[in-house]
Amino acid sequence: MTTMTPPAPTRAPARVPLLRRLGTVLLAHPIVRTLGPFVPFLLIWWAVAATGSVNAAFFAGPGEVWQSFTELVRKGMMPSYLGDSLERLAYGVGFGLLIGLPLGFVVALSSWARRLTWPLLLFFQAIADIAWLPILIVWFGFSLTSVTFVIVYTVVFPLMLGIVAGVDQVPRELVNAARSLGAGRLRVFFEVIVPGSLPAVASGVRTGLGYGWRALIAAEIIVGTSGIGFMMFDARRAGEVSQVFLGMIVLGVLWYALDALILAPFERATVERWGLVRQMEAAR
Amino acid sequence: MTTIDSPARTVGRVRRPGPRRGSEAVWFVVPFVLLVAIWWLVVEVTGTTARTFPQVTDVIAALAEMAASGDLARHLGASLQRMLIGAVLAVVTAIPFGIALGSSPRLSAFFSPLLRFSVALAGIAWIPIATLWLGYGDRAVIFIVWNAMFFALTYNTVLGVQQIPVQTVRAARSMGTRGPRIVWEVLLPGALPSIVTGLRIGLGYGWRGLVAAEIIATNAGLGYALFLAQSQFDTGVIIASMVIIGVLWLLMDRLLLAPLERRTVERWGMKAVS
Amino acid sequence: MNTLEINNLRKEYVDHYTGETIPAIGEVTFSIGEGEFVSVLGPSGCGKTTVLNIVAGFIDHTAGDVLVHGKSVHGPGPDRGVVFQSHALFPWKTVLGNVTFGLRMKGVPRVERERAAADILELVGLSGFERKYPHELSGGMQQRLGLARVLVNEPEVMLMDEPFASIDAQTRRKLQQDLTEIFEKRRPTVFFVTHDIDEAVFLSDRVVVLSARPSTVAEIIDVDLPRPRTWRETVEDPRFREYTHHIEERLGGGEPDAQAG
Numbered sequence: 036m037t038t039m040t041p042p043a044p045t046r047a048p049a050r051v052p053l054l055r056r057l058g059t060v061l062l063a064h065p066i067v068r069t070l071g072p073f074v075p076f077l078l079i080w081w082a083v084a085a086t087g088s089v090n091a092a093f094f095a096g097p098g099e100v101w102q103s104f105t106e107l108v109r110k111g112m113m114p115s116y117l118g119d120s121l122e123r124l125a126y127g128v129g130f131g132l133l134i135g136l137p138l139g140f141v142v143a144l145s146s147w148a149r150r151l152t153w154p155l156l157l158f159f160q161a162i163a164d165i166a167w168l169p170i171l172i173v174w175f176g177f178s179l180t181s182v183t184f185v186i187v188y189t190v191v192f193p194l195m196l197g198i199v200a201g202v203d204q205v206p207r208e209l210v211n212a213a214r215s216l217g218a219g220r221l222r223v224f225f226e227v228i229v230p231g232s233l234p235a236v237a238s239g240v241r242t243g244l245g246y247g248w249r250a251l252i253a254a255e256i257i258v259g260t261s262g263i264g265f266m267m268f269d270a271r272r273a274g275e276v277s278q279v280f281l282g283m284i285v286l287g288v289l290w291y292a293l294d295a296l297i298l299a300p301f302e303r304a305t306v307e308r309w310g311l312v313r314q315m316e317a318a319r
Numbered sequence: 320m321t322t323i324d325s326p327a328r329t330v331g332r333v334r335r336p337g338p339r340r341g342s343e344a345v346w347f348v349v350p351f352v353l354l355v356a357i358w359w360l361v362v363e364v365t366g367t368t369a370r371t372f373p374q375v376t377d378v379i380a381a382l383a384e385m386a387a388s389g390d391l392a393r394h395l396g397a398s399l400q401r402m403l404i405g406a407v408l409a410v411v412t413a414i415p416f417g418i419a420l421g422s423s424p425r426l427s428a429f430f431s432p433l434l435r436f437s438v439a440l441a442g443i444a445w446i447p448i449a450t451l452w453l454g455y456g457d458r459a460v461i462f463i464v465w466n467a468m469f470f471a472l473t474y475n476t477v478l479g480v481q482q483i484p485v486q487t488v489r490a491a492r493s494m495g496t497r498g499p500r501i502v503w504e505v506l507l508p509g510a511l512p513s514i515v516t517g518l519r520i521g522l523g524y525g526w527r528g529l530v531a532a533e534i535i536a537t538n539a540g541l542g543y544a545l546f547l548a549q550s551q552f553d554t555g556v557i558i559a560s561m562v563i564i565g566v567l568w569l570l571m572d573r574l575l576l577a578p579l580e581r582r583t584v585e586r587w588g589m590k591a592v593s
Numbered sequence: 594m595n596t597l598e599i600n601n602l603r604k605e606y607v608d609h610y611t612g613e614t615i616p617a618i619g620e621v622t623f624s625i626g627e628g629e630f631v632s633v634l635g636p637s638g639c640g641k642t643t644v645l646n647i648v649a650g651f652i653d654h655t656a657g658d659v660l661v662h663g664k665s666v667h668g669p670g671p672d673r674g675v676v677f678q679s680h681a682l683f684p685w686k687t688v689l690g691n692v693t694f695g696l697r698m699k700g701v702p703r704v705e706r707e708r709a710a711a712d713i714l715e716l717v718g719l720s721g722f723e724r725k726y727p728h729e730l731s732g733g734m735q736q737r738l739g740l741a742r743v744l745v746n747e748p749e750v751m752l753m754d755e756p757f758a759s760i761d762a763q764t765r766r767k768l769q770q771d772l773t774e775i776f777e778k779r780r781p782t783v784f785f786v787t788h789d790i791d792e793a794v795f796l797s798d799r800v801v802v803l804s805a806r807p808s809t810v811a812e813i814i815d816v817d818l819p820r821p822r823t824w825r826e827t828v829e830d831p832r833f834r835e836y837t838h839h840i841e842e843r844l845g846g847g848e849p850d851a852q853a854g
Contacts, residue, residue, distance in 0.1 A: 071432070072429050161572070166541075166560070170558065253534075267447040268446070268447050271450060
């Protein structure tokens with residue numbers, strides 16, 4: 036991006052007050068920028084709860100939610116439920132990637148495989164993952180297997196569709212260039228097609244995880260043995276509003292962490308690097 | 320997000336066999352025929368009982384019975400009505416909100432982390448609170464559909480408005496466009512590629528939210544039919560309901576989203592860049 | 594009275610990070626008479642587009658006045674039509690929809706709108722393309738449409754921001770020729786921004802040469818070449834070469850980073 040900077044302008048002495056400058060610099064800080072909007076949100080939440088205008092059976096303030104958080108942590112329920120949810124998600128996503136990645140490339144690269152499976156892929160993607168839960172319960176009972184299976188299912192299809200779209204996006208010229216430079220089929224695959232399709236693969240992973248995440252919550256509510264989803268629904272049955280609120284916040288924070296620690300770095304390594312290449316081409 | 324193209328439009332190394340539409344249709348049907356044949360054969364050969372997995376004929380029989388008893392119409396009607404109400408509510412709330420937010424760069428930059436947080440939570444995670452607030456029934460399900468779509472649609476509308484080139488807005492202003500007309504003439508059509516993407520993502524979340532909420536919170540609808548059949552170990556109805564859910568989504572995509580895209584975004588040469 | 598007057602125009606930016614004030618336009622004064630074609634020429638990044646954006650009302654200025662027919666300018670308005678470098682056509686409107694947009698905003702009835710549009714499309718050579726969408730046109734045709742969209746409103750002054758800069762060399766020549774013919778037929782008042790010296794001299798009655806940032810008017814040159822002009826004849830004219838050489842020296846002399854941007 037540095038290439039885009041205009042020629043150094045002649046700088047005149049500062050005229051903006053120090054305080055305002057501090058403000059703009061502070062506002063530009065990533066942590067402030069990320070957490071900023073949550074501050075007014077929290078304040079409004081707190082204010083609504085403090086006025087007591089909403090029936091306490093339907094609404095919990097930040098204080099109560101914090102209380103039930105510390106309580107659940109002390110009792111060990113929160114860590115154990117959280118662990119269960121994350122474990123299921125990890126298994127589901129892990130198996131989903133293991134199955135989806137190779138199958139995706141096979142479908143993308145083999146014309147026969149694609150002809151035979153493409154309509155099926157679209158159809159199975161169309162059967163909402165949660166609709167699989169009843170038949171899975173018939174097969175595996177109310178168990179971890181059922182939950183994991185649903186997540187695998189939600190991850191595999193968007194991933195495969197993403198890979199096909201990604202491979203199709205790789206310009207033919209790049210493949211031809213690599214071949215004329217003496218690369219064999221296997222090397223073309225690993226050196227050109229795989230990296231070239233990564234941006235679309237990344238977005239497939241993101242879509243899959245987004246769905247998988249929801250499927251996990253739904254499955255935990257329906258299968259109902261443990262996990263954050265179960266905790267929320269159980270609390271709802273018992274009328275513990277603050278735990279329902281807590282569950283939602285935990286889920287949100289968890290997704291945020293997942294996004295910031297795993298998805299975003301992966302995308303930066305692929306999508307944005309590609310984006311940068313394109314931008315430089317455009318600037319020229 | 321990538322929009323997944325239908326095979327005819329992809330520019331891949333795999334060329335579809337010629338432009339003949341007839342052969343396209345055949346190639347769309349063949350895999351399904353094969354799948355059903357394998358299904359029939361496997362169940363027949365392994366002697367799987369209907370308690371584990373139904374034979375093809377069981378599913379057809381279940382479908383016929385659901386249709387004859389009026390259950391199919393009842394469940395289908397309930398689900399589609401909820402989906403429609405939720406989706407319409409989401410469209411009329413999220414798009415104006417997204418445009419309002421998007422037209423102020425500061426406001427949208429400030430709120431976008433909160434929005435992304437909400438997109439991640441939208442839909443299914445609200446089921447407990449929705450049933451608490453609105454009770455078990457239609458209202459909770461409609462709320463879930465609306466909620467699942469609202470944030471994804473708002474977020475993508477904001478993105479769409481931000482992506483409109485500044486020159487396009489300036490061009491309209493310099494020709495005397497003011498106030499609400501800017502929204503109608505420039506911001507809405509300009510953001511449409513992204514809005515359509517948001518609609519696609521949102522409908523996907525909404526559809527899943529609908530099924531989940533129906534399983535949990537109602538006594539009618541496709542999700543409920545699934546749930547009921549599961550408690551009776553009626554695998555024929557389970558598979559039949561799943562097929563209906565899949566077909567409905569494909570129809571929604573082909574009859575609603577695809578034509579919308581063809582008539583607007585593609586016609587205008589504004590296909591969203593992923 | 595001049596159609597457009599720019600008096601002692603100044604523009605400074607405040608860098609929000611450092612809080613420093615960066616002068617973009619030092620002091621610019623010039624005017625454009627009725628039916629006159631004036632080019633503003635300067636090295637890349639010198640702020641000539643900034644001047645145009647201020648006149649168009651897209652950005653505020655720090656000091657000075659912009660007057661159209663003696664009246665001070667606030668915000669964008671249909672009295673000043675803008676032709677953008679990126680053409681800024683509405684991709685969701687057909688050729689006809691784009692051309693009639695401004696008239697529709699003014700509340701001109703449909704029949705009149707379409708008659709006016711037909712005339713203008715004929716003039717710019719786009720008859721028969723009414724039902725096409727912008728993305729179906731070539732780059733040159735898109736820019737003709739951008740021109741037509743403004744011409745049809747008959748603005749007091751047309752502001753053209755390097756309209757041919759991103760068009761291939763051959764088409765550009767043709768467009769310049771066509772623009773000259775349209776100008777000679779209709780005599781609109783034109784404020785034309787460019788960094789192409791030949792283009793400026795060929796098209797203009799006067800050329801305003803800006804210095805590098807913070808820009809000031811380095812020189813105003815009256816182009817005394819006969820009209821109607823054609824590229825073929827004008828290039829042959831020794832005065833054309835004199836003008837371009839003179840401006841080249843003027844620009845090349847002072848500014849080391851004329852290439853930047």
